[in-house]
Amino acid sequence: MVKEITVSIFRYDPESDKHPSYQTYSVPSKERMLVGDVLEYIHENLDGSLAYRWECRMRLCGGCTILINGKPGLICREQAEPSMTLEPLPFLPIVRDLVVDRKSLLDKIYSVPPLTRQKSPVRLPEPIAHEVILGLRVPRQCVQCLACVAVCPATEVLTADLFLPPKLIQIAGFAIDDRDTVDRVQESEESNLFDCACCHACEEVCPHEINISEKVITALRNKTYEHGIGRGGRYIKAFYDTLQAKGKVNASGILLRSQGYLRAIMKAPQGIRLIARGKFVSPFGKPIPDIEDIRTIIGPTEQEK
Amino acid sequence: MRRDYTTIATDVLIIGAGAAGLRAAVEAGRKGVKVIILNKASFPSGSSNISGGNMQASFGWVAGDTKENHFRDTVLSSKYLCDQSLVEILVEEAAQRIFDLEEFGVLFSRTTPDRYAQTMGGGFTVPRSVMVGGRCDDVLRVLYKTATGYGARMYEQVMATDLLRNQDGAVIGATAIDIVTGNFMFFKARSTILANGPCGRLFKITANTRSATGDGFAMAYRCGAKLVNMEFMLFLPLGFIYPEFMKGVVLGELSSFGENTKALNVLGERFMQKYAPETMEKSTRDISSRASYLEIMEGRGTPSGGIIIDNSMNNLKESENGPVRNVSYYRIIRDCLGGDTANMKDLLEATPTALYCLGGIKINKRCETSVPGLYAAGEAEANLHGANRLAGNSVIETQVFGTRAGYYAADYAAGVTTPTPDPVELINHEYEQSRSAFDGRSGFKPIQLKKEIQDIMWNKVGIVRNGEGLIAAIRELEGIRQDKMPALYLSSASKRYNYEWVEAMEVDNMITVTEIMSRCALMRQESRGAHYRSDFSETDNANGLYESMTLNQNGTVQLSKEPLNTSKMIPEDAGPDG
Incomplete structure (x- = not known):
């Protein structure tokens, strides 16, 4: 008896259908079947009206990403399962069935300015160490398949207008390039770099196995600390300085140091509520008794260095 | 009556959005003209996007690396069938185009900080190919950003259907269909560049992308441009055989695994012994492809229809990136066939696969075709490679000739001053034609005809050909055109992302190009490079040194044999194997 794959597929033509629906197909199962095989079988034998997209089969066009049992994946990469539900990527307008209009997001991603030098290279090849090139290539492996966008909780909460992992990946590609002169710190802060929750969900679905937390998020955050400017940079510096000064984390102290007195005063109602509940810790309190031990552990301050 | 269509006017229209089309867009954009790029797929796409990204150029850094050697290697590999004036341009301008790419932001691998790493390939005198880390997609993104920076605009998922000409015979743009909405469009242009060459999808097994159905060749032919050397199709020996979806995707090169790779048939014989006893598995890719194809066609393939690659004697070391040099290939093999196969501990099944069309639209040094206002670049254009192509000469071709096409097409556009009114009648005709697929109610689905064509091509016009088979193929293709194509029908009447509709238009192009x-293959009664005739298995320098020319003569294919441009190297010293 031929084993079968049961696949339930999202169907919707915005021009003629009032609501989306799901259609179930049975596809004979074979050894080594990709999701792409299942869709091609349907296209060739069962239903030529089903719309889905693929192009390169080598994970390089990024155009065939769909939700497979709720998880984003490329149909040229993911193995078929005996029972599957296939749906279009979320967040995006549906063209038809599994095909979405990616343009709005891609335009945002490609809006990141390219490598911009101060002046044209005087001499080519430009002197760059090969090891540096290897590092620079990591974020540049991203093919904008948008799988990470579909699993990112920050994108879900903030919307893709405010938080797009592939945009940060693009920025990272240039931020670590010493030849580049665009202010990538400001660019990444404007792209809400510090809203990443470091949950690693993006890495689990990335078809090119890019270490996004380390090579993108951490790399960019380090860059902002180096500059000590911007929301994130100031916050981290304040956190560190507070620990240095008092030996423990102190919310009001961090607030004062990172936002300044004026902005801190605007948070006064929150402070009063904390005082009422007995949870307010004064930013001007004494350091803990073993402060020197703490300072030994976390190292000297910038000035002391 | 004017049909419902949108007119979009531009100076330069570029059809095709791979490395050639984008490079042309950069160059034309730099000259300050308005540029529109049509992309049948969505960005990034095209053959260059999935290529290894190796590009040949002579920098003169190592002994023997001269432009003359690059020229000589290319001409010898072409078996003298290339246009030497184009090869001269290629070797002259290659290095500068690499520097351009670096200036745009591409990262080439280095040996020392100011020297590119250069790799060897079959038929090279010295290592010459620069690399972008085994992938080329970043080159496309860099070019895209550069082109859009100069104001070029890309229309994605828009398939050009035909080129239109004015009374003087000059091309004035193209009609197209927006695949997403189904809307009909007329892109009115002062000059047009065809950069949509790839046609691997004419064959059952190919490494090419879904869109590679030879649309550019068919459009050029229909509007009267000359095509040359169309019998030459390059195949690679090692493609995926399963999963079915991956059939034909490149697995790697025989030489990339190691010194002791064995290619076996189902009987366990090292079959290269029969075909190339001296070079065995290290033979050039045309010879290895041919040997594998013959083994499979003669019934000595595996049940899945492939040959077997045994790497167990190579003592390959496992590493994070796998034992093969290219990590992308490694990961694809690992995910599709398992870790042991990817680490080359298990046997690997493989099939030859269609890679690259060596023939194409005839161009001169300015990338002008034989039709005024029409230019060609990249795989669409010919004749740079003749009967066989060196690895690493195709991506650099996109850069050298893309640049030229963009430059001269922009010049031409600036010289066109008279405004062209929409040729409403022609557009209406194209409109009707494109929508005729919706008229059928029963008969054949486009995918059925596509598969029939691909089977015919693979079996009869594939890696090994013979007169009888070619005649049968022509007859069968004609049968499809006459009897089956009028009976096409689509499953859905929707015009939104209806890929069957796209396929119906593709079938039309495929029939044109396959014929x-x-x-051309039938006319060439010899074997040379990628073209192998079992009934004429020898290279015939007395009769075979010609460029085969195809011209559309009122709807019928007219063939002729044209003299070769052998301005620098004469074929006298060409042995039977070049």
Whole structure:
């Protein structure tokens, strides 16, 4: 008896259908079947009206990403399962069935300015160490398949207008390039770099196995600390300085140091509520008794260095 | 009555959005003209996007690396069938185009900080190919950003259907269909560049992308441009055989695994012994492809229809990136066939696969075709490679000739001053034609005809051809055109992302190009480079040194044999194997 794959597929033509629906197909199962095989079988034998997209089969066009049992994946990469539900990527307008209009997001991603030098290279090849090139290539492996966008909780909460992992990946590609002169710190802060929750969900679905937390998020955050400017940079510096000064984390102290007195005063109602509940810790309190031990552990301050 | 269509005017229209089209867009954009790029797929796409990204150029850094050697290697590999004036341009301008790419932001691998790493390939005198880390997609993104920076605009998922000409015979743009909405469009242009060459999808097994159905060749032919050397199709020996979806995707090169790779048939024989006892598995890719194809066609393939690659004697070391040099290939093999196969501990099944069309639209040094206002670049254009192509000469071709096409097409556009009114009648005709697929109610689905064509091409116009088979193929293709194509029908009447509709238009192009390819192959009664005739298995320098020319003569394919441009190297010293 031929084993079968049961696949339930999202169907919707915005021009003629009032609501989306799901259609179930049975596809004979074979050894080594990709999701792409299942869709091609349907296209060739069962239903030529089903719309889905693929192009390169080598994970390089990024155009065939769909939700497979709720998880984003490329149909040229993911193995078929005996029972599957296939749906279009979320967040995006549906063209038809599994095909979405990616343009709005891609335009945002490609809006990141390219490598911009101060002046044209005087001499080519430009002197760059090969090891540096290897590092620079990591974020540049991203093919904008948008799988990470579909699993990112920050994108879900903030919307893709405010938080797009592939945009940060693009920025990272240039931020670590010493030849580049665009202010990538400001660019990444404007792209809400510090809203990443470091949950690693993006890495689990990335078809090119890019270490996004380390090579993108951490790399960019380090860059902002180096500059000590911007929301994130100031916050981290304040956190560190507070620990240095008092030996423990102190919310009001961090607030004062990172936002300044004026902005801190605007948070006064929150402070009063904390005082009422007995949870307010004064930013001007004494350091803990073993402060020197703490300072030994976390190292000297910038000035002391 | 004017049909419902949108007119979009531009100076330069570029059809095709791979490395050639984008490079042309950069160059034309730099000259300050308005540029529109049509992309049948969505960005990034095209053959260059999935290529290894190796590009040949002579920098003169190592002994023996001269432009003359690059020229000589290319001409010898072409078996003298290339246009030497184009090869001269290639070797002259290659290095500068690499520097351009670096200036745009591409990262080439280095040996020392100011020297590019250069790799060897079959038929090279010295290592010459620069690399972008085994992938080329970043080159496309860099070019895209550069082109859009100069104001070029890309229309994605828009398939050009035909080129239109004015009374003087000059091309004035193209009609197109927006695949997403189904809307009909007329892109009115002062000059047009065809950069949509790839046609691997004419064959059952190919490494090419879904869109590679030879649309550019068919459009050029229909509007009267000359095509040359269309019998030459390059195949690679090692493609995926399963999963079915991956059939034909490149697995790697025989030489990339190690010194002791064995290619076996189902009987366990090292079959290269029969075909190339001296070079065995290290033979050039045309010879290895041919040997594998013959083994499979003669019934000595595996049940899945492939040959077997045994790497167990290579003592390959496992590493994070796998034992093969290219990590992308490694990961694809690992995910599709398992870790042991990817680490080359298990046997690997493989099939030859269609890679690259060596023939194409005839151009001169300015990338002008034989039709005024029409230019060609990249795989669409010919004749740079003749009967066989060196690895690493195709991506650099996109850069050298893309640049030229963009430059001269922009010049031409600036010289066109008279405004062209919409040729409403022609557009209406194209409109009707494109929508005729919706009229059928029963008969054949486009995918059925596509598969029939691909089977015919693979079996009869594939890696090994013979007169009888070619005649049969021409007859069968004609049968499809006459009897089956009028009986096409689509499953859905929707015009939104209806890929069957796209396929119906593709089938039309495929029939045109396959007929040309089969007829050219039938005319060439010899074996040379990628073209192998079992009934004429020898290279015939007395009769074979010609460029085969195809021209549309009122709807019928007219063939002729044209003299070769052998301005620098004469074929006298060409042995039977070049």
